[in-house]
Amino acid sequence: MNQHVHQRRAAIDIGTNSVKLLVAEYADGALEPVWEENEQTRLGEGFYAEKRLQPTPIARTVAAVRRMWEAALRHGATTVRIIATSAVREALNGSELVDAVREATGLSTEVIPGETEAEWSHKGVRSNRRFASQRLLVLDVGGGSTEFIVAEPGRIAFRESFELGTVRAFETLRPPSDPNPADLARARRQLGDFLELTVLPEIGRHLESPVELAVGVGGTTAILALVAQGSVAFDRDAIESHVFTPESLVRLVDRLWSLPLSLRRTLPGLPPERADVILTGCAIYEAILLKLRLPGLGISTRGLRFGALLP
Numbered sequence: 536m537n538q539h540v541h542q543r544r545a546a547i548d549i550g551t552n553s554v555k556l557l558v559a560e561y562a563d564g565a566l567e568p569v570w571e572e573n574e575q576t577r578l579g580e581g582f583y584a585e586k587r588l589q590p591t592p593i594a595r596t597v598a599a600v601r602r603m604w605e606a607a608l609r610h611g612a613t614t615v616r617i618i619a620t621s622a623v624r625e626a627l628n629g630s631e632l633v634d635a636v637r638e639a640t641g642l643s644t645e646v647i648p649g650e651t652e653a654e655w656s657h658k659g660v661r662s663n664r665r666f667a668s669q670r671l672l673v674l675d676v677g678g679g680s681t682e683f684i685v686a687e688p689g690r691i692a693f694r695e696s697f698e699l700g701t702v703r704a705f706e707t708l709r710p711p712s713d714p715n716p717a718d719l720a721r722a723r724r725q726l727g728d729f730l731e732l733t734v735l736p737e738i739g740r741h742l743e744s745p746v747e748l749a750v751g752v753g754g755t756t757a758i759l760a761l762v763a764q765g766s767v768a769f770d771r772d773a774i775e776s777h778v779f780t781p782e783s784l785v786r787l788v789d790r791l792w793s794l795p796l797s798l799r800r801t802l803p804g805l806p807p808e809r810a811d812v813i814l815t816g817c818a819i820y821e822a823i824l825l826k827l828r829l830p831g832l833g834i835s836t837r838g839l840r841f842g843a844l845l846p
Contacts, residue, residue, distance in 0.1 A: 543569065545612035546840040547603050549619040549632070549644065551579035551678025551702045552812060553754060554596055556603040557840035558610045566662060566844055568771075570610045573754065574599045575808045578632075579622045579678050579702040588626045593635060601639040616843055617644045620652055621679030621700060649696025653682035655842030657691060660752055660835045662845060663775065669747040672829070675838055676755050676819050678702035678812075683734065685741040693741040697734055699726075701755060704815035713795040714814065719788070722815065726822040735826065742827060749829045752838035754809075755816035760834050761804025763787055771836050779832040781824045788821045 541562045548555045558570040576595040582588055600617065607615050617636060623629040624646050633644045647655075656675040660666050673684040679700040685693040708725065710718050760777040761767070779787075791799065792814060799810035824832055 543611045543613055544844045545607035545610075545615045546843040547600055547607070547615065547617045548840050548843070549578065549596060549600065549617065549623060549636075551582075551620065551622040551680075551700055552577060552809075553678070554578075554599040554603060555754075555840060556607060557844065558607050558612050559841070559844055561844065564846075566841055570606065572603055572606060574603075575806070577702065579700075579706065581706075582622055582626065583703060583706045585627075586625055587628050588622065588632055593632050596632065597635045597639050600636050604640045604642065615640075615642060617642050618839070618843055619644050619646045620839070621649075621677060621696075621698075621703075624648065625679070649680060649682065650694060652680070652839060653684050653694035653696055654691065656682050656752055656838045657684045657686055657694070657842070658845055659837040659839060659841030659843075660750055661686075661688075662837050662841050663835060665775070666748070666750060666833075666835060670744070672742070672746040672749040672827075673752060673835075674749060674820070674823060674832075675752045676701060676816060677753060681819065681823075683738055685738065685746065693738055695737055699729060699734075699819060701812045701816040701819065704819060705812045708815060710792075710814050712797075712811075714792050716792075719792040719818070722792075722818050723822065726818055727826055730822055730826040738827075746829075748833050749824070749827075749831065750833045750835050751820060752835045755813070756820065756832070756834045757836055758805055758809065758813060759784075759787060759817055759820070762791075762802055763804075765803050767803045774836055775834055777834055779820075779824075781821075781829070781831070784817070784821050784824060784832065788817045791817055 545558045553575045556572040559566040578592045578596045675682040681699040760774045800807040
């Protein structure tokens with residue numbers, strides 16, 4: 536296909552916590568976002584006890600996918616790609632969701648492996664020229680899994696998906712609505728132990744040559760930047776210019792865990808429906824920065840969906 540011919544493409548990402556839509560114009564090897572949506576459906580709710588998707592979260596998710604498919608068509612998308620990640624690929628009954636999506640939209644759902652999720656997230660981050668020429672550690676903390684990617688321009692040295700995510704950790708840790716310091720200490724200890732036992736043995740040698748920048752991609756890091764900035768407006772440039780030092784992230788984690796759910800729901804930049812799982816999301820990023828001894832955390836809003844729409 537001639538790259539100079541513009542094509543409007545769409546990707547719908549069925550995650551463990553949210554369903555996300557990106558409609559973008561593709562030309563000359565680059566993507567320009569046209570329309571984006573994000574709806575929390577909490578597909579992973581009640582999932583981890585028996586590894587079965589529950590009927591109500593399935594229904595919420597399928598309804599969101601249908602609405603986003605219709606929105607993609609209204610915004611001129613000529614192709615719509617539906618992808619599903621951690622919860623669906625792990626579920627014993629993942630075919631129930633895939634079949635329901637097909638019935639609602641007529642489209643097939645690609646249930647992608649963790650390695651592909653990591654590769655596409657990295658490709659999406661690299662589509663921003665700011666991150667095009669550095670040695671990066673890309674961190675994609677989703678609802679059910681986290682992808683770790685160590686890469687130089689043109690070469691991925693390490694990529695792996697681990698069973699660590701905001702909803703998975705929330706369902707396991709069960710922090711109360713009004714957490715106390717002991718709850719945060721327990722979360723920090725358990726997340727640190729997971730990284731020490733599971734992630735560090737795999738990724739350690741790939742970090743012997745320091746990365747120039749760690750980049751968090753996905754909803755959690757964008758929300759943390761908005762909260763830190765006290766902003767309610769999604770401003771891609773402002774979000775992507777924010778860098779957390781370990782100290783500033785620790786302060787934000789302490790702050791969020793010190794507030795009851797009712798007050799977290801009022802914070803500028805934090806969607807009320809995500810005020811519960813933001814506790815585990817911020818704690819995961821904090822644990823990664825501290826355990827991997829990273830100097831800071833940059834942010835990219837261009838992740839999996841961008842990668843899925845690039846050749």
